[in-house]
Structures are given as structure tokens and as C-alpha cells.
Amino acid sequence: MQLRFFSFAVLVKTRDCYGATMRLFSPRSAIAALLCVCAILLACETDKSRWTDAQLHLTPEQAAGRNVFNSYCSACHSAYTSKKLTGPPLTDLYKKRAMPSGAPPTDERVSAVVMRGRQMMPAFGGVLDEQDLQSLLAYLHTL
Ligand code: HEC
Numbered sequence: 001m002q003l004r005f006f007s008f009a010v011l012v013k014t015r016d017c018y019g020a021t022m023r024l025f026s027p028r029s030a031i032a033a034l035l036c037v038c039a040i041l042l043a044c045e046t047d048k049s050r051w052t053d054a055q056l057h058l059t060p061e062q063a064a065g066r067n068v069f070n071s072y073c074s075a076c077h078s079a080y081t082s083k084k085l086t087g088p089p090l091t092d093l094y095k096k097r098a099m100p101s102g103a104p105p106t107d108e109r110v111s112a113v114v115m116r117g118r119q120m121m122p123a124f125g126g127v128l129d130e131q132d133l134q135s136l137l138a139y140l141h142t143l
Pocket of ligand 1: 073076086088090100102113
């Protein structure tokens with residue numbers, strides 16, 4: 001008798017608990033929780049563009065390339081965040097299988113885009129010399 005009452009109590013408790021849990025995880029609060037997580041993740045994306053060359057552990061050549069990037073590219077491309085400016089972000093450029101155009105991110109392709117331009121992107125062939133280009137590529141490899 002006692003055992004039956006006990007199991008009935010457990011059943012009722014389980015049902016209560018289930019109801020409460022379902023209320024806690026109603027679709028609306030689940031969506032709210034998801035939005036919170038997304039907001040936190042977005043806020044956590046560190047924009048390292050204000051970091052010093054030393055903090056980024058750049059070699060002198062990569063640091064020179066960073067100067068080239070900041071002078072000629074950063075107005076249209078973010079280097080460390082997924083923020084889309086006039087051009088696509090160049091975060092993880094060489095770690096990806098393909099650039100936005102679908103071409104593989106090889107030095108040859110990247111050099112061609114930079115020197116000859118591409119659609120809305122101006123050409124830098126008349127602006128950058130070979131040394132600037134090599135430093136720029138060295139820097140882009142660190143992203
Ligand atoms: C005036 C804005 C502007 C500037 C300045 C600029 N870009 Fe771009 N860039 C773009 C746009 C727009 C695209 C997308 C082109 C397209 O439609 O494929 C692009 C695309 C690219 C791509 C991807 C190419 C592909 O195949 O998908 C790379 C890499 C790139 N730019 C590198 C650079 C570098 C390095 C510099 C600095 C020397 C630079 N860009 C300067 C606007 C710019």
C-alpha cells in the first residue's frame with residue numbers, strides 16, 4: 001500500500017517536473033536563449049585590428065604587409081572580423097578552401113586579384129611594387 005502510494009507520488013512529481021520543464025523550454029524561451037547565445041558569440045568576436053604588431057606576433061615583413069593592408073585594403077576588407085564592408089572579410093583567407101569568387105586562395109590568385117582588380121575592386125598594380133606585394137601576402141597568411 002505504502003509502496004503504491006509512493007510510486008503514485010513519484011509519478012505525479014515526474015509529471016509536474018515535466019510540465020515545469022516544458023514551460024521552461026517553451027519554443028519562445030528557447031528562441032530567446034538562442035538569441036542570447038548568438039549575441040554573446042557575436043560580441044566575443046575579437047577585433048584584433050587594434051592590437052600591436054607585437055601582440056599579433058608579426059615578423060618585420062608581416063608587419064610591413066600589415067601597413068600595406070591598412071593603407072590600401074582595410075577600407076573595404078576587415079581582417080579579423082566577419083564584418084562585410086565594400087568587399088568580403090579576409091579573415092582566414094588562406095585557411096579556406098576557396099575565396100568568395102570560388103578560386104582557391106593561392107598566392108598566385110590573390111596577387112592577380114590585388115594587382116589586376118576584380119569587378120568592384122580596384123587594381124593596385126600601379127600602386128604596389130613587388131616588395132609591397134610580397135609583404136602583403138606574408139601578412140594575409142597570418143589572418
Ligand atoms: C574599394 C574597395 C576595395 C579595396 C580598397 C580593396 N578591395 Fe578587395 N575586394 C573588393 C570587392 C568589392 C571584392 C569582391 C569582388 C568580386 O565581386 O568578386 C573584393 C575581393 C577581394 C578578394 C577576394 C577575391 C576572390 O577571388 O574572391 C581578395 C583576396 C581581396 N579583395 C583582397 C584585397 C586586398 C589585399 C586589398 C588591398 C591591396 C584589397 N582587396 C582592396 C573591394 C576592395
